[in-house]
Amino acid sequence: MTRHVLVGSGIAALAAAESIRAAQPGASITLVSGEAHPFYSRPGLAYLLAGAIPERQLQVRSPAELAVLRLERLTDRAVQLRPGDREVLLGTGKRLSYDRLLLATGAGSIPADFAGADLTGVVTLDGLDDTRRLVAASKRCRRAVVIGGGSTALEIVEGLHARGVETHYLLRGDRYWARVLDPVESALVERRLESSGVMLHRRTGIARALGSEGRVAAVETRAGAILPCDLVCVATGVRPRVELARSGGLSVDRGIVVSEYLETSAPDVFAAGDVAQAYDPAAGRPVLDTLWSSAAAQGRVAGLNMSGQKTPYRKQVALNVTCLAGLVATVVGDVGGEDDPDLVTITRGQSEAWHLGVTAMSVVDQQGDGRIRLRLGERTIIGALILGNQTLSEPVQRLVADQTDITPIRATLLEHPEVLPSTLLRFYQDRGDQAA
């Protein structure tokens, strides 16, 4: 009987467990995680924070679906990996032997680096426990300060604001999420935030947090102003949790380096999800991403390989859809972007494959708050950002993913961006008709 050990309780570990159980009905599957919660949607925490759904709604599998998996779940911390002995040492001192091991330890928030970061009320947001604490804190909080970038920072800003907290969002640079958005897109999001009542402060940051009796009471900004507050939220990016892999001497770059079969440098040890650094065909090198769809796909493929069904992992075009100040935003492929002083690393729901440093022509169509930005390569659309109206979202997603040759409409797009939507839609529909 093959003994599978999975470390982690995110979607990568769950997807791996489902693959393994389908392939090997008799295998034993042990899942170790510091979290004891039922499997939940990590991206969905944003909606729990905003009060849009109750906590139980986040559970991604029914009890019946979980029963079929026959998992042995251990609430413990995996602290050391010994690949030579094929065992994992747990925080409680227990040793866990494995035939196949999956490291799906995810990524964790970068802690605050300013003085006073150890005060109660200075928080980061990773999992359900953090979200519960933040929701509880928001009930007695009058004013919050948020720093960081990308979707996580904004989800915290919008979540706290929705709960009636006076929310101050401090940006180091001139604009929001320069890593992904262009200046017009940033301005669109910022204007909506400000008109909803969020206080934006540009070209500043936290110099230090000030407290009394161990609790945060204010921040001193880099500009020297004192901003009284009860809560400080830090979302400056996430880093793969690679400590366990390192303890076993595995090959680690920014994440755990994996082969196309998601195997690490140690035999029979696999990695999947935010912690894995997997080869990206568009980038031509291994990249990190923190996308739910990638983690699920990697977990599925890792589970197959662990069960002896050799299956290569083919990374799909990097896609995420998120909600920015009430506007749905689809980000697909290489969208360019600039350095972002608000982010130390990537944020959750982001991919390094969005920024490959390729020079490309951009064409834009904007109607009110709806905006489409295409990045055109020589023959293909290499990336796109669609904000607001999502009518063209699916066509663009497919054209980028399929690397469709857009030569017939490229000149029209460049010379007549005002007819971008109709040109693109007609081209997409004609293409579909030809395929059918």
Place this chain on the structure above:
Amino acid sequence: MHRAGALPTDGRRLSLLRRAVVASLPGRCVQCGICSYNCPVGIDVRAQARRAEPVLDARCLRCGACVARCPRGTLQLTELAVI
């Protein structure tokens, strides 16, 4: 393809709704469950989205609540292909 907010309001609306079905786009769903939570008749829309299957449940009212509430543009009211 018709988004919920873009449904015509004239006579075409009824004939469109008769043939409409809630379907999900690939790669977008993060299983947050907002769709299921907002379904007035209790259909587990999320489970359908996970399996990339359209909602063929006879109870579906085609009301578009799940489509409108999905924060990631995963769901669409689409026309069911006539066989």
